[in-house]
Amino acid sequence: MTERRAFRVALLLWLAVGFGVCGSGPTPPALAKDPQLTFEVAVPTDTPVNADVWISGNHAALGQWNGSGLKLTRAPDGRYTTSLSLPSGTALEFKVTRGSWNTVEKSTSGEETSNRTLRVGTRSERVSLTVARWADSSSPLPPHTVAGNVRYLRDVASRHLPRKRDVIVWLPPDYDANPKRRYPVLYMHDGQNLMDSATSFSGEWRVDETAQQLVQSGTVEPLIIVGVYNTEDRFSEYTQVQDTGEFAHLGGGNADAYGRFLVEELKPLIDKTFRTRKGASDTGLAGSSLGGLVTLHLGLKYPNTFRRLGVVSPSVFWGNRDIVSRVKALKKKPSSRVWVDIGTEESRGSQETVDDTRLLRDALVAQGWVAGKDLHYVEIPGAFHTESAWAERFDDILQFLYPAPATPAR
Template identity: 60%
Template sequence: MTHRQPTRLPLLLLLTLTALTGCPKPPPTPEQTHSEIQFDVTVPPETPVNATLLLTGEDSAFKGPTGQGLELVFQGGTTFSAKTRVPKNQPLTYTVQMTTPSAQVALDTAGSVVPARTLEAHQNEENVSFSVERWGPAGGDTQPRTAFVVAVPETTPGTDDIYLAGNHELLGGWNPAGVKLYKAVNNSYATVLSFTPDTSLEFKVTRGSWDKVEKTAEGAEVANHSHKTGTGFSRVSLSVGAWADFITLPPEQVLTGKIEYLSVTPTNTLLKKRDVIVWLPPDYGDDPERRYPVLYMHDGQNLMDATTAFAGEWGVDETAQELVEAGKVDALIIVGIYNTSDRGPEYTQVPDARYPEVDGANGGRADAYGQFIVNELKPMIDGKYRTRPEAKYTGLAGSSLGGLVTMYLGMKHPDTFSRLAVISPSVFWGNNDIVTKVNALPGKLALRIWVDIGTEEGSSSQETVDDTRLLRDALVNKGWVLGGDLKYTEVEGGKHNEAAWAARFGSVLQYLFPPPPP
């Protein structure tokens, strides 16, 4: 019996059939319906470094694990970022807000709330970047605001606090620990304050004391920073070059004339030990019988020695030497009394609760300070040097709070001082208490008084022309004569700093200590 083989299709025919019918197709891939979005948000430089920022919206992509919002992560510098999946081709709205350390929302420069943003993703991966101009309350903020942002050098100890000290009560009234700054992004420190529009500010950066004040990177003095506030939002950015206590090379010490130093410990335990700098006139060693008038000055470390001045010296030694040698000023002795960390309490006659306490007091120790000068320091100077101790040959001078305490102690001790230099006085202290005290005088005192003020010194609550005019008018009402025993000057453009006071110190000396008649 014969068996037949199964019929086989020729190979060529099999390939032909396959080509005609095609290979089996894989199952279709579902279209991607979501996109990965990277959000990069640039924040204002005054943003706290510990801020919690959230993106919030109705879509689940902006809910985050807690449902409160998608948290942005700080990346360093001024950038916060987050990544999430959002539906494609679907408009989504979202906002950015800060929840800690305080609840704030994004505002524009004018202070209006920034509207919600709209996102519509089309690609599989996209990036969204935007910036926040400033932060503020949910209802917006149109009040005047000034943000201060301070960059510090790498040598700054991480445990130290950073402060602004300046000429306004919100800046501590030149207390070196005036207003404490918080740590901000980008390795900076910041604060946001509100001032009356057109306030002229003068300020410096410290680490809490004047021996830790800012310097240039080369160790030179830094002039007071200045800023005039407006009606809206402004930002002041500063960069500290170095700190005074970290500079190995002190500023050059240029002393003119014969200068001596003393150290004095007051008997009143409320007052701290302090140094005293004494300038002697050019001919002091020529005639052992000659005696000299004396001018006592506050803030002694800022007067003649650049190595002890925190904001530049007055050049008292150079100015006095030049004027005495030229015969324009009577040969005199100048005694500079150093201040201490209690400068505020010692230079004010009454407390003022608007200002921070220093060493347990917010003012009111001027009487104790005055007793120290009159009963301890002056007898020491009169015993050591050839002075003319009578009141008619003795003067007192100071600026800012030093001008205030000069006016007060001159009225309190007219039997000790008869020549007063009231320079840029802090009349505002204690709600213009010094004006009240002048008005309460029973009559004119035997005082020759210089009063001045710069037109660009401070704000409505600090050293101003208006307040100083009140003092001038009170003195005139008591009998002082303008151009006679009262010299009043408004210095156009004058600021509240050592350079401004140095520029007019020569005029002060010529008025208070004119050369004797031939």
């Protein structure tokens, strides 16, 4: 299901409110109202149909950590939702439960999760959450499927972003055996979905296995792949503007801060920790859906940092196709190598996403990118908007962005 369609039912619920009519006589002055928070929670597939879902946290409205607190209502699409108003500036910490701490949310692998945090802003907002697993779940834990030489950077903090995040780093097969060699780097968004089924939301890209096979066969240049985990701020961090359509309630527009984190903080950390080739021509950025959108936005904003761009199933629609306008507004074409793709079934019967992506392709071509040279555009027949679909074509993406050089680099 596309991100556009996934929230359609919840959006209708959001709009289904009544309006009162004032009686005769003088109209009293409007009273300032506290901002409204609308919580929307996606739950695991093994959640009992008759389950009650709660938000429990540090505020009286959230039960003061009593295990229940704020009760949610099941929507027709299976998500749970509720609303409340709190004063601007209120700092919240909370978790999702099914009414007790024995049923609190856990990570995909069954581990304890950090408290969710939120500071109430000055405007009403929708808060979308996903529960990976319940503490009392009887479903078998997904196995870890990481392959090859993988390292982790845990709880990486940022001056530009509010939440810490993990980073997974895949190293090429000869990394330890060839200590004088330096490698190009590919940074990828949604890092928990790239290499490990135990941390993925709905399947992994098999980035590690695919890269291992292609590097060992000499099909692609040996490289380092850096997967940056997302957070609850994914919609905000992966979008360059707020949406003006059906997703306006989700906010957005913090991609530039996310870009500063990548360019000013994470890349220097990776360059210091691992043997990288630091130049823009050796550095790539890739992601799917909103990750594809933010890849192109940051690739255009930082052409002296990222010049190999994997724009996979991009959410071109966001902000009234703002990314297309940005491409058209370029004063100078950067010397970037760009992969753009879309599956023909990503809108489930509609050609909307395909049409949007064609507009993006045409804008790139008008700016000077040449198909078959520094632009690869492809429509994949029958492909859906899923991790498994992206895994199927990751080998082609990697071969286009990091082809094996005629003479091995050292």
